[in-house]
Amino acid sequence: GLDLLTFGEALVSLRAAGPLAAGGALTMHLAGAEANVAIGLARLGHRTAWAGRVSEDELGGYVLRELRAEGVGVDHVTRDPERPAGLMFLERRTADLTRVRYHRAGSAGSALSVEDLRPALAAGAHVLHLTGITPALSDSAREATRWAAETASRSGALVCLDVNHRARLWTRDAARAVLTPLAGYASVVVASEDELELVGEPGADEPAVVAALLDRGVETVLVTLGADGARAYTRDGVREAAALPVTAVDTVGAGDAFTAGYLSGHLDGLDLAGRLRRAVTLGAFAVAGHGDWEALPRRDELSLLDDLQPG
Ligand code: KDG
Numbered sequence: 480g481l482d483l484l485t486f487g488e489a490l491v492s493l494r495a496a497g498p499l500a501a502g503g504a505l506t507m508h509l510a511g512a513e514a515n516v517a518i519g520l521a522r523l524g525h526r527t528a529w530a531g532r533v534s535e536d537e538l539g540g541y542v543l544r545e546l547r548a549e550g551v552g553v554d555h556v557t558r559d560p561e562r563p564a565g566l567m568f569l570e571r572r573t574a575d576l577t578r579v580r581y582h583r584a585g586s587a588g589s590a591l592s593v594e595d596l597r598p599a600l601a602a603g604a605h606v607l608h609l610t611g612i613t614p615a616l617s618d619s620a621r622e623a624t625r626w627a628a629e630t631a632s633r634s635g636a637l638v639c640l641d642v643n644h645r646a647r648l649w650t651r652d653a654a655r656a657v658l659t660p661l662a663g664y665a666s667v668v669v670a671s672e673d674e675l676e677l678v679g680e681p682g683a684d685e686p687a688v689v690a691a692l693l694d695r696g697v698e699t700v701l702v703t704l705g706a707d708g709a710r711a712y713t714r715d716g717v718r719e720a721a722a723l724p725v726t727a728v729d730t731v732g733a734g735d736a737f738t739a740g741y742l743s744g745h746l747d748g749l750d751l752a753g754r755l756r757r758a759v760t761l762g763a764f765a766v767a768g769h770g771d772w773e774a775l776p777r778r779d780e781l782s783l784l785d786d787l788q789p790g
Contacts, residue, residue: 481552482746483520484604486530486596486627487513487613488588488620489542490567490581492771499570499580508770509545510567511588512610512643512735515772519739519761521550523778525746528552530599534587538564549772555599559587569731577731581647589616593626600630606742607631610641611677614657615648621657628664637745640665641738642674651677667745668692669701669738699751701758703737705730711755720755723763723784732771736761739775760784 492510495503514529521527529551533539535558542564546553565583572578583589591613600607609628614621632638640662644654655677662668662678670678672685679688689700689712700712708722740761744754761775763784768774776783 480526481528481602481604482525483517483527483606483608483742484530484599484602484631485513485517485527485608486591486599486623487511487610488531488565488583488586488591488616489514489529489533489546490565490583490588491538491541492567492569494569494571496571498572499568499578505568507541508773509542510569510771512612512641513608514542514546514551515732515735516608516641516739516742517546517551518549518772519736519775520743520746522775523739523743523781525743526552528555528599528602528604530555530596532557532559532562532587532591532595534558534562534564535560536564538566539587555596555602557595559590562587562590565589577729579647583616589620591616591623592619593623596623596627600627603634604631604636605746606637606639608639608641608738608742610643611654611658611661611674612643612645612648614661615645615654625661625664628661632664632666637667638665639667639669639738639742640678641734642668642670642677643734644674644677652681655679655681662692662697663695666696666698667701667741668697668699669703669734669741671703671705671734675700675702701737701741703734703762705733708759709737709755711751713751718751718755720752720759722759724787725763725767725784727766729769730766733762733765735771736765736775757781 565586
């Protein structure tokens with residue numbers, strides 16, 4: 480069987496080197512948090528598949544070509560002849576500020592339904608990865624996400640929910656109402672510090688949200704801290720991992736890389752310290768290179784950053 484199945488919306492990302500309002504050349508890339516995670520794992524040699532709906536046109540063809548080229552299985556992808564590809568424009572507004580503009584309402588990916596995911600879930604995988612982006616896309620995508628999480632957790636798969644709040648898609652209250660129940664199906668929950676409150680009671684602090692998640696059967700809560708690394712909570716307590724001291728040139732995709740590294744460590748049978756080490760290593764590769772996933776390491780490159788010294 481597969482090591483990891485993930486699903487969601489893959490986007491065609493059009494990147495401008497400067498402000499979008501100034502025009503100029505755009506470059507075309509595959510984006511989408513779940514596709515980024517799938518590629519991160521496939522580069523490390525794990526058997527990985529991505530499921531979702533893609534447009535029937537050239538842009539959908541491009542998405543499939545990129546996933547295949549990276550070794551991600553696309554056997555259970557649905558082609559949609561009616562709806563367009565979801566697009567994302569990314570502008571480098573300043574050296575430190577990247578802004579995103581979506582053209583994804585009514586897209587092929589947003590029409591995801593339970594029926595689209597049934598064959599992929601029937602084929603099974605050790606790990607099911609999902610994000611809090613997919614349930615924000617449409618009612619049918621929300622139901623598909625809940626169904627997939629429930630089905631995979633019943634079958635004994637490790638379910639990983641990566642919160643990934645997208646403020647341009649829904650409000651924090653709408654996200655919390657959907658993501659808090661969804662977290663109950665997960666063994667691993669990944670959230671940044673400010674996202675954690677979206678899988679708990681409104682206004683609850685980190686210890687309270689973590690305690691409630693662990694009570695509900697979540698085994699590991701990973702709180703990502705950007706340049707400060709991450710904290711991992713389990714029933715045995717909390718463990719911290721520092722980020723690797725790389726020069727950050729592009730932070731988009733760092734969270735996805737972190738999650739891919741953690742899950743790769745899990746699939747390799749590493750202990751918590753080893754899983755965290757792999758997670759911060761992939762995060763470092765992602766921020767040190769341009770693009771969501773282009774800079775992610777192959778297995779023989781994993782130790783490339785080991786000798787970096789802070790400062
Ligand atoms: O994590 C990176 C993603 O945000 C990007 O690839 C696009 O999935 C995406 C989204 O919906 O924002």
